Amino acid sequence: MSISKLKERLIEIELAIKNQNLDRALTIYEEIDLNWEQYLKDIKQEELKSIFNLVEFLEKLLKEKQAELIESKKLLNLKKAYTRF
Numbered sequence: 159m160s161i162s163k164l165k166e167r168l169i170e171i172e173l174a175i176k177n178q179n180l181d182r183a184l185t186i187y188e189e190i191d192l193n194w195e196q197y198l199k200d201i202k203q204e205e206l207k208s209i210f211n212l213v214e215f216l217e218k219l220l221k222e223k224q225a226e227l228i229e230s231k232k233l234l235n236l237k238k239a240y241t242r243f
């Protein structure tokens with residue numbers, strides 16, 4: 159597996175998260191995880207920084223998405239509480 163393929167897959171995860179297609183993001187992640195040893199063999203020291211930056215960005219996106227989901231859940235619970243009256 160080439161490093162460009164890994165970057166491409168990470169960008170696909172980013173787009174899936176932004177499009178709220180979390181199942182697709184998980185599927186791509188699982189594919190990367192499955193092939194991680196092969197990616198690891200092909201990664202050169204110079205390329206690690208760009209991969210790391212992509213992974214950090216994905217982490218930030220996921221944390222934002224998690225915060226949004228928590229807020230949505232709170233709002234939904236609040237709506238449920240008001241509809242009971």
